[in-house]
Amino acid sequence: MLLRPTTTDVRVIVHTTGQALTAIGLGTSLLAFLALLIGDVNSGSALTIGGAVGLLAGWLAREETPVRSPLSWTRGMVAAVTSWVSCALVAAVPFYLSGHYASYLDATFEAMSGLTTTGLTLVQDLDHLPVPLAWYRHALELTGGIAVVVVGLALLTAPTATASSMQPSDVRDERILPSPHRMWRRVGSIGAWIVGAGAVASTLAVAVAGVSGWRAVGHGVALATSAAATGGFAPTSASVTYYHSATVEFVLLPIMLAGAVSFAIHAMAWRGRGRVLWREIELRTFLMTLTVTTAAVLIGLGRAGTHGDVLPLFRRGVFTVISAHTTTGLHVVPSRLVAVDWGLLAPAALVAAMAIGGMTGSTSGGLKVFRVGILLKGLVADVRRVLLPDSALVVSTYVQDRRRIMSDAHVRSAATMLLIVLTAILTAAVAILFIDGSVDLTNAIFLATSAASNAGLSLGVFTAESADSLKLGFLALMLLGRLEWMAVFATAGFAFAGLRGRR
Amino acid sequence: MNRRAVHPRAIAQVVLTVGLLLVTIAVVVAVRRAAPTSPTAVTVIEGLTEAGIPSEVVTCERTLPEAPGHQEDIEDVVPVGRVTSTEVIECPDAFDGHVVVYVGEVVGDVLQRRGGAWTLVNDDAYALETGPVTGTADYRGGNSGLAVWLAGDLHERLTAPGGPGRRGDVIVVRGVVHRADPADGGGLTIRAINADVLVPAETVDLPINVPQAIAALGFAVLAVVVTVIERSAARRR
Numbered sequence A: 001m002l003l004r005p006t007t008t009d010v011r012v013i014v015h016t017t018g019q020a021l022t023a024i025g026l027g028t029s030l031l032a033f034l035a036l037l038i039g040d041v042n043s044g045s046a047l048t049i050g051g052a053v054g055l056l057a058g059w060l061a062r063e064e065t066p067v068r069s070p071l072s073w074t075r076g077m078v079a080a081v082t083s084w085v086s087c088a089l090v091a092a093v094p095f096y097l098s099g100h101y102a103s104y105l106d107a108t109f110e111a112m113s114g115l116t117t118t119g120l121t122l123v124q125d126l127d128h129l130p131v132p133l134a135w136y137r138h139a140l141e142l143t144g145g146i147a148v149v150v151v152g153l154a155l156l157t158a159p160t161a162t163a164s165s166m167q168p169s170d171v172r173d174e175r176i177l178p179s180p181h182r183m184w185r186r187v188g189s190i191g192a193w194i195v196g197a198g199a200v201a202s203t204l205a206v207a208v209a210g211v212s213g214w215r216a217v218g219h220g221v222a223l224a225t226s227a228a229a230t231g232g233f234a235p236t237s238a239s240v241t242y243y244h245s246a247t248v249e250f251v252l253l254p255i256m257l258a259g260a261v262s263f264a265i266h267a268m269a270w271r272g273r274g275r276v277l278w279r280e281i282e283l284r285t286f287l288m289t290l291t292v293t294t295a296a297v298l299i300g301l302g303r304a305g306t307h308g309d310v311l312p313l314f315r316r317g318v319f320t321v322i323s324a325h326t327t328t329g330l331h332v333v334p335s336r337l338v339a340v341d342w343g344l345l346a347p348a349a350l351v352a353a354m355a356i357g358g359m360t361g362s363t364s365g366g367l368k369v370f371r372v373g374i375l376l377k378g379l380v381a382d383v384r385r386v387l388l389p390d391s392a393l394v395v396s397t398y399v400q401d402r403r404r405i406m407s408d409a410h411v412r413s414a415a416t417m418l419l420i421v422l423t424a425i426l427t428a429a430v431a432i433l434f435i436d437g438s439v440d441l442t443n444a445i446f447l448a449t450s451a452a453s454n455a456g457l458s459l460g461v462f463t464a465e466s467a468d469s470l471k472l473g474f475l476a477l478m479l480l481g482r483l484e485w486m487a488v489f490a491t492a493g494f495a496f497a498g499l500r501g502r503r
Numbered sequence B: 001m002n003r004r005a006v007h008p009r010a011i012a013q014v015v016l017t018v019g020l021l022l023v024t025i026a027v028v029v030a031v032r033r034a035a036p037t038s039p040t041a042v043t044v045i046e047g048l049t050e051a052g053i054p055s056e057v058v059t060c061e062r063t064l065p066e067a068p069g070h071q072e073d074i075e076d077v078v079p080v081g082r083v084t085s086t087e088v089i090e091c092p093d094a095f096d097g098h099v100v101v102y103v104g105e106v107v108g109d110v111l112q113r114r115g116g117a118w119t120l121v122n123d124d125a126y127a128l129e130t131g132p133v134t135g136t137a138d139y140r141g142g143n144s145g146l147a148v149w150l151a152g153d154l155h156e157r158l159t160a161p162g163g164p165g166r167r168g169d170v171i172v173v174r175g176v177v178h179r180a181d182p183a184d185g186g187g188l189t190i191r192a193i194n195a196d197v198l199v200p201a202e203t204v205d206l207p208i209n210v211p212q213a214i215a216a217l218g219f220a221v222l223a224v225v226v227t228v229i230e231r232s233a234a235r236r237r
Helices: A007-037 A041-063 A073-098 A104-115 A131-154 A180-209 A213-228 A239-243 A246-260 A263-270 A274-279 A281-304 A310-325 A335-341 A345-356 A369-387 A408-435 A441-452 A468-482 A486-500 B008-033 B085-090 B210-236
Strands: A397-400 A402-405 B056-058 B078-080 B099-113 B116-122 B145-151 B170-181 B187-199
Touching: A007 A041, A007 A073, A007 A131, A007 B210, A041 A073, A041 A131, A041 B008, A041 B210, A073 A104, A073 A131, A073 A468, A073 A486, A073 B008, A104 A131, A104 A468, A131 A180, A131 A213, A131 A263, A180 A213, A180 A239, A180 A246, A180 A263, A213 A246, A239 A246, A246 A310, A263 A274, A274 A281, A281 A310, A281 A345, A281 A369, A281 A397, A310 A345, A335 A345, A335 A441, A335 B085, A345 A441, A369 A397, A369 A408, A408 A441, A408 A468, A441 A468, B008 B210, B085 B099, B085 B145, B085 B187, B099 B145, B099 B187, B145 B170
Parallel strands: B145 B187
Antiparallel strands: A397 A402, B056 B078, B099 B116, B099 B170, B116 B145, B170 B187
16 A cells, blocks of 8 residues: 655655755855855855855755654655755756856756766866866765765665665665764765875876876866766866876776775775675676676777777776776767777777676666676576576575575566666667767767766767757756666655555 | 644745745846856967968778778868868878878966977867857857877977966967877877967956855855854754
8 A cells, every 4th residue: 555655754855855955055165165265256156156055945944844753765765866856956056157058957967967976067168167166066076976875875775785676675664774974974984085095196196297286286186086986077178188197097097996896895895804805796796897898898999990009908998998887987088089989899898887887885876786796696596507406406695795695586676677777778879869860879879878877978979069858868867877766766656655645 | 624724834934945946046047147258359260271281182981890891981081281179089090190280279288298298279169269168158069179299399389278267379280190199008199290379378357247246145144144043043952
């Protein structure tokens, strides 16, 4: 029986959304202060308006709904959707006022792309963007990245390790989630280490590449933030290509990989549980899929004859495939070149890498390697069942924190999620072909996968001149991909129950 | 029918929320419309050719070994002379090893290395037609450019690269296109034989958007007042 949500449910969701808006407002206000400090009054006033709107909206939501009721799974999921949407709408205000976005839709798209750590951009004339607005883009990525990890660990992974599940475990809805404040602190401290160490290394690398003074610090912090949040925004239109430096690329690789690794695994490594780590299903699957897709990209590049020498082939190929697999979206090759000069196999392997994505409880998007690992284990178990005598009992296990028995429900739910993702990508690709007649099938599939996996790599066909319907579609796709579909289904169910459910 | 009375606080909340939404939309639209402009000098450059470069015919054939015999002609013939970044990126094979003329704005940093410097040279509308979008609100899409290696002391001719609040030097480069430059780890580059500043860098003197500053002050005061009220209420609780 479908139960209508109670007033308390709605109040908890509004209250949580208010907290998210307040956080965005506070962060934006801090950047406004810094902008005024460096004398950029126009950017400072744009950020002040954005920050104040966030604080006022957050206050309205929190002040009038002071609740102490716990955040259950359904409430948390709905609150995640409402928070992401309302934060993107509010965060778009400074972008719109900056004059670098042709419409409020473009500004909202940029904010959503940052908050979902996607990296697709509709900014006009990025190379002349005021510095505080560039900081703001990266701050949104960082905020979105941390929020994604909190939501991922709190809502999308169960204590019984059903991260593959379409549905939470049986007891999940009654389970009271850990305090968001505690989660923020825990995730924040690990994230601070990754971003902090990454920023120092990136700044040094960028300085060695020839960027001087404070600009080196700005670029270094921006690149480290983008890589750790697996975001993909870059300080210049040429992304990492701009630096002409193998050192910069080499420094960014481990930061991107750290962003794609589950923060739960980071915490285990922190506690010195290295032995268990190696048996983790997510880590093993990640290494396997990364090896396979890297090999495919390198073979594809070799066949296409893009690079005559081995070293350039490895340098461009490995960076691009890691950027795709971690769903970061930083690039060392102009986007169009991948379409026109990389043959067919390499872009196809990049699509596969983006679709698989990183680990659950990380900042990366995609299907997630855990589900791929479960599906592969399920396949192996089925083959063993065929080969062994009928009387044999086949039991498959996997390690996630501890050894667990894999049930058919795990495989079914992972397969269901795979089906949803593939259907969404194909539907989006067909929609792109309908809306924009100049885009071919390869580009459409690449772009749809990039948006649905929050990767942000593009083949140069999605620009600020693209149709509004396409932008709206990608906005939805970025949100759906970011919250792993379940949150949006939960919200739709919540709304339906509000209309048709029983008291 | 049992009808529950609506709490006055709920009515106040709805009124406040709708009010904030309407005021925000009105203010944002108004201050965006009031934004001042400050266009840089018009730098429309058309039909630039340089004497001494023989016109050459190239054909764009993409290398797609997965489809043997496949040829995709974008432009049947492209006279090598002045090229754009879009032409080169769309068909790097065709221009590989050819001497070309390339015109664009130097943006970002001049990355000095041993034997020269790397620059990013944009030839989009903001570089060659309208100037930075901040000063014009004339939207022409994203940036587009190529990496240019200025050998020796060629980079010393530059006055300033473009960036926030400044359109950089617009330069004319005569150089060789490298589809996969080994000196750049396989990147697409132009190695300049010669480079001259066509239009020197220019600052975009954008005045302060006064209506936006006043609106920001109003919103900030409101946010501070609300925060103080909230804090004191929390203390009382």
